[in-house]
Amino acid sequence: MKEIIINGKKELSGTIRISGAKNAAVAVIPASILSDEEVTLCNVPEISDIDSLEEILKFLNIDVKRSTEAMIINPKNIKNKPIPERISEKLRASYYFMGALLAKYKHVEMYFPGGCKIGSRPINLHLEGFKKLGAKIKIEGNKYILDANKLKGNNIYLDVASVGATINIMLVATKAEGQTIIENAAREPEIVNVATFLNNMGANITGAGTSVIKIRGVKQLKKGFIEIIPDRIEAGTYTIIGSLIGKNLKISNIIPEHIESLTSKLKEAGANLIIEEDSIICKRHKNLKAIDIRTYYYPGFPTDLQQPMSSFLTQCVGTSKIEETIYENRFMHIPYLKSMGADIGIKNNLAIIKGKTHLKGSSVTATDLRAGAALVIAGLIADGKTTITGVEHILRGYEGIIEKLSNVGADIKIEEKTCQTS
Numbered sequence: 010m011k012e013i014i015i016n017g018k019k020e021l022s023g024t025i026r027i028s029g030a031k032n033a034a035v036a037v038i039p040a041s042i043l044s045d046e047e048v049t050l051c052n053v054p055e056i057s058d059i060d061s062l063e064e065i066l067k068f069l070n071i072d073v074k075r076s077t078e079a080m081i082i083n084p085k086n087i088k089n090k091p092i093p094e095r096i097s098e099k100l101r102a103s104y105y106f107m108g109a110l111l112a113k114y115k116h117v118e119m120y121f122p123g124g125c126k127i128g129s130r131p132i133n134l135h136l137e138g139f140k141k142l143g144a145k146i147k148i149e150g151n152k153y154i155l156d157a158n159k160l161k162g163n164n165i166y167l168d169v170a171s172v173g174a175t176i177n178i179m180l181v182a183t184k185a186e187g188q189t190i191i192e193n194a195a196r197e198p199e200i201v202n203v204a205t206f207l208n209n210m211g212a213n214i215t216g217a218g219t220s221v222i223k224i225r226g227v228k229q230l231k232k233g234f235i236e237i238i239p240d241r242i243e244a245g246t247y248t249i250i251g252s253l254i255g256k257n258l259k260i261s262n263i264i265p266e267h268i269e270s271l272t273s274k275l276k277e278a279g280a281n282l283i284i285e286e287d288s289i290i291c292k293r294h295k296n297l298k299a300i301d302i303r304t305y306y307y308p309g310f311p312t313d314l315q316q317p318m319s320s321f322l323t324q325c326v327g328t329s330k331i332e333e334t335i336y337e338n339r340f341m342h343i344p345y346l347k348s349m350g351a352d353i354g355i356k357n358n359l360a361i362i363k364g365k366t367h368l369k370g371s372s373v374t375a376t377d378l379r380a381g382a383a384l385v386i387a388g389l390i391a392d393g394k395t396t397i398t399g400v401e402h403i404l405r406g407y408e409g410i411i412e413k414l415s416n417v418g419a420d421i422k423i424e425e426k427t428c429q430t431s
């Protein structure tokens with residue numbers, strides 16, 4: 010078992026370079042199997058979710074070469090087999106193989122996906138979309154068996170602007186006959202990245218990034234290339250850290266528009282940010298003031314930054330409120346922040362944070378990925394030593410977090426915890 014150990018209250022200066030976006034890469038990789046030829050993906054982050062997807066690709070007999078420069082995937086010898094539950098349950102994004110294999114073979118057997126336990130996270134909209142495109146679905150326990158005689162374009166309205174459903178439907182529609190229109194589509198930048206990749210391979214998709222996406226089905230996808238966009242959630246996490254303990258801390262390789270909802274809120278609280286073309290310089294501000302946050306679909310405030318933001322708000326003077334509107338169970342980090350000295354009350358989907366509080370190092374557990382990020386932030390600003398377990402969640406989504414933070418002056422390390430036997 011691994012644990013992260015932080016000795017807090019160190020000022021950070023230097024540059025943190027942002028890696029490729031997890032939530033784009035985890036969709037682009039399954040999308041690549043739609044091609045009949047080799048595809049090249051650049052800027053793929055080195056995180057354990059990508060290791061799990063590589064395991065799935067190899068299980069499907071797909072040739073994968075991975076280096077720091079690129080991930081090269083050749084699906085020429087692919088075999089359509091049910092992906093074992095022990096692999097697919099490692100991450101949420103395994104569900105993109107449902108769309109990709111259905112598009113390619115008109116038959117797929119898949120288990121319910123894994124991922125962070127932050128709510129019920131149903132996949133009904135994915136399945137309804139597949140049905141509208143011609144699939145028949147049988148559910149046997151945890152297993153979904155999808156078959157289609159023919160995949161045919163259709164008009165699909167999403168009740169919720171779901172990222173996963175939008176991408177999965179886009180994958181199937183790419184190989185369906187005729188035109189598909191997705192209405193109330195999710196507008197996240199990761200969707201644009203996936204659509205660009207599909208188009209580079211020969212797909213015909215317009216409107217990605219808006220609420221109406223039009224897809225004209227094509228027969229074949231060929232060689233393709235994509236550069237994964239910078240991870241806006243990683244960028245946001247480090248910008249929050251820089252606003253608290255930065256001394257000219259530069260967050261580089263970012264697309265500032267992608268985190269505008271965050272930077273405008275940080276500025277409202279008084280944060281000292283200089284926003285440049287592809288970077289942000291953060292300086293600590295001693296007199297931050299309370300603000301209210303409401304999570305919403307892009308371009309609203311991202312739910313994935315709500316937990317990191319709650320640690321920030323413990324340092325703001327006054328009463329801040331966070332309303333979580335996307336997931337039912339995304340406050341699991343709050344008891345741990347309280348154990349460090351935060352003053353936070355929870356009422357249904359509302360967290361009420363009173364500040365400014367003095368945080369003290371403690372032993373805490375990351376229950377999910379962004380809960381882990383929130384606790385790393387808390388550890389960095391707390392007095393004394395913080396020990397975080399549940400580290401595997403953090404490593405699923407933050408490339409080189411220990412190196413990136415220690416390079417700019419944080420006292421942070423990761424250790425293998427040995428079990429004591431008596």
Ligand code: EPU
Binds near residue numbers: 135313335336406
């Ligand atoms: N929803 C449904 N039915 C569905 C699909 C979604 O009701 O069929 C609901 C969900 O329960 C949720 C809302 O729609 O309330 C939004 O869910 P969405 O489908 O957009 O989320 P997702 O695709 O499962 C992705 C990211 C999440 C991120 C959300 C929202 C990946 C692999 N995951 O999840 O990332 O929170 O979009 O932006 O792309 C993370 O990185 O920490 C993370 C959880």
